[in-house]
Amino acid sequence: MKFTISWLKEYLDTNASDEAIIDKLTDIGLEVEKVQDAKDLFGAFIIAEVVEEEKHPDADKLRVCKVNVGDKVVDVVCGAPNVIKGMKVVYAPPGTVIPVNQMKIKVAKIRGVESSGMLCSEYELGISDLHNGIIHMSENSKVGSLYIDQMNMNDVMIEIGITPNRQDCLGVYGVARDLAAAGIGELREIAVPNISTKAKNPIQIVFENPKDQNLYCPAFGSRYIKNVKNCESPQWLKDKINSIGLKPISALVDITNYMLFDYNRPLHVYDADKISGKIVIRSAKKNEKFLGLDEKEYTLDQGMCVIADEEKPLGLGGILGGEASACSMLTTNILLESALFNATNIADTGRKLFIDSDARYRFERGVDSNSLNNGMDRAASLIQEICGGEISESNICGEIPKVEHNISFNLTRNANRLGVEIDAAKIEKMLNKLGIKTKKNDDILMCSIPSWRQDIHGEVDLSEEVIRLTGYDSIPVLSIRTGTRINDNVLNESYKNNLRAKRFLAQRGNNELITWSFTSSKDSNFYIEDQKLKIQNPISEELDILRPSLIPNLLNAVKKNSNRGFESFSLFEVGNQFFSDQPGDQKNIACGLRGGVKAEKTWRNNESIYDVYDAKEDMLSLIEHLLPQSKKIEINAGAPKWYHPGRSATIMLNKNIVLGYFGELHPKIMKFHKIKSRISVFELFLDEIQAKVRKSTNKDNYVVSDFQAVDRDFAFTVDKSIEGKILVNLALKADEKLVQAVDIFDVFEGDSIGADKKSIAIKVMLQASDRTLSEAEIQEVSSKIVDSIQQKTAGVVRS
């Protein structure tokens, strides 16, 4: 919302400085977004006269002008085709910054001729797109005077942001009222002209379906004005329209725009001679065509409110006027519309047709119902004043809704809400100045809310009025520390796991990424069965579904960084993956990725490459970190289809909970992403890791054995299909008291032991808690281990 200080002061009687006004606007919630002092933009431009001009000796299209700038005559080289001797022009002396491109004018030689300054077009001043000629000032412009004085532009333009609730401040008058209530001067009330006429309004207006009237247009007011002469607006009106960055068009159009920005009253003027028969307010028909004033054709739908005549739609009510009944300079009879449209209907229609108009903006926020008459009459008198004509009686079709209502405002509750007690008399004064009538009864203020404040529904809204006008600075700063705690559990277990997982994985050398919660359906085919994950209105095709896995986005990060020259990838993300588009159908995953160079070749080491065991180590270490001392983890071969079938496994907890997977990604996926190195990942379902229910903070009892431990190594030749974990488990079970640990330290395959065989070597640690083991005991356990493994795996111990 834009206005100028001088426009504002037409309604606000104040001695306050511009700065005070600007600060106060922000303080009361009308946030100042831009302040533009015309002096800063145009202050340097001077009215000058071209006293001589001739062709540039070395350029066909340039003219060399002698320009009288008031106190001297300077040479200016000019390329405009319309420059002629005697013309009054706008001159930018050296040092001027040109608004449109921020270029600073310097004295310069142009093709050998010195030019001191520039003659400007409207385009260069940033006031229009016209750049095919310089500005031709009127004959009576005073040479040497400032352009802004000549144009009555010496003013400060303010642009404020209006929050959606403050429809009352979408006009200058409303802003003035708010400032007056905040103590910046007094409101000068607008005197609405009293139109006395006997002329009949010849155009009949009907609702097609009166029952539904309120869903479309509760009230449609109009006056017919006969024998007007549309013309250019008078200077004062043109200046106003210009001052807020609009273009004056014609008196009839400018007057409606003026009422819109001045009084927040959307109006429309029809060329009455283009209306066939009566006006019908109705729902659009399906696929009905409508040509708007913006010269675009719209295809309408049922439910949209149109103002039509007996043949065609004339306008989209409250949104956009139509070309068919538009006014021109030849218009002689008009119908002036001042209506109230249904906010929901306006919002729906505007959204469906993608029309953002000033009228829509206001109607969907709620227009003051009482401005229907006042705004119409102000406009009608202005039209008569400027364009002449005879005004008819007002015709209101429908009923102006009564929106005024009362609220009982409890002052004690108000103080308890705001944290500060404000004097009741002061409150009443502020509210009264807003137009809210009050009646005090003990602690209660009975408040009558005027028609223009449709945002005030209850007590809390009045509290906001009181505190914003008093100033948010008056609210004290109170400590929120209290003696008793409200919350026992600050973080839930799942959140704690998140935090631990991130720090732990990073400490192991992985970099944390945060990628979108959406991804591309193309990249995700590998991970989806038939989940419904589509986003209806994605930002792009690459981000069109909720991610069914964290892997595709991580792979894209690998690809991107590999293009930047990285060869080594240790990445992870902790975040949600989606199983469907239902709220809550998401799981929290820790996904780690390793690929590429693990250790570069150096003078010490050969190059090594990350493989699936690195991902496994990350995952199992993380599980160990989150679930210390849990021995109920099992690793089972095989994982979902996005993994390499022979190089992946599923991790089970307590035999029945799937904690997650690890493995090398399927080569098909690598090919799809055009990634050359092998990539191994793990996916851990963090929410499956539940904290142990514990009775005590004590750890389990533990006795440290003081007796010597012995290691014994065994090697077995077994079928290739036998997994190492089978041997380990058999050795552990051979004597559960004495066998403390079993580790595989070598695996060997080769022709010497047969093509379908492998050799697995295990190290077994034996220890008793109460004695040193004798050689005989060691032998006995050893035999048990060998027997058990040979029997159960058909393997042969190697000597």
Place this chain on the structure above:
Amino acid sequence: MSDLSPVIKNIESQKKSVNDVGSLEKMRLQFLGKKGEITLLMKELGKLSPEERKAAAEELNKVKDSINDFISSKSEEFEDNLMSEQLSSERLDLTLGTKSTDGRIHPITQVIDEVIAIFTDLDFCVAEGPEVETDYNNFTALNTSENHPARQMHDTFYVNSETDGMPNVLRTHTSPVQIRSMLQGKPPFRLIAPGKTFRCDNDQTHTPMFHQVEGLVIDTTSNMGHLKGCLETFLKEFFETDVPKMRFRPSHFPFTEPSAEVDIGYRKEGNQIIIGEGDSWLEILGCGMVHPNVLKNVNIDPDQYQGYAFGVGIERLAMLKYGISDLRTFYDNDLRWLKHFGFVPLDIPSISGGLSR
């Protein structure tokens, strides 16, 4: 007993020829070995009379001790020499290097952890909610009716599933966690809800996904003064400054009334932003007193309970605190950026250990 002086002389001359472990051992054997000269002389002591024996033994022992002393000091010297030789031969070029192998924590995670540390100290708990939300939780329950203009400013992403006839959405703010939390529990409430949020907007200053932290306090007494105190404490702790320069401005959110936006003062020094002082203002968060309609929607009596809520953008906090100038870089996942702006894993923000260093 024969005169010892030739033996002593011999010893002295032998000492001079000792130059390594071998010649030292040879000398030891020559004098102190089983058949060594001193050993033999010792054996002859028995033949002497007791008086002579005592005197001779004293003589001999002196000589023997002097040899032993010599041997032990020499062998120590030789060991030292050997050790120095070994040491100088084992010299390594330690400027050749190893690489640090720890990864980095993303700044968004770090900032969320900082926010959690501050608010848990103020007795807030952390609540969570899903990223796909019902239209009701995201809008309607938050007093944002279907045609509320604020709703159109949200640029909502929709999915195809529906709840009660309305398409579900990707939550446009963390505020629906307020609704979920209040429906699940009973007042008083003091919670924050950090998380991902989504808006259909993608340009230089907007990403389609971003992070917010929501705050909610509901009890019988919390008022706007407490809201101010809460946010002042938070901003002071977060930016690690003295009480920062702040400005509360009236604003509008459908779910709070009165509502405010909070600006924080700053000034620029070179490329760096100094937060909490100076004459420029940056909008940093939105807040207000929870609207009675919101309380009614979660079955809390607004005549009995009141309180405040606020919402802060995590990226904005991170950008201001750590001087990250481009929002889009948070999601670019450039490992060079992460190395520079990321955090070492064990810098876990806490009140005792400090938020940042």
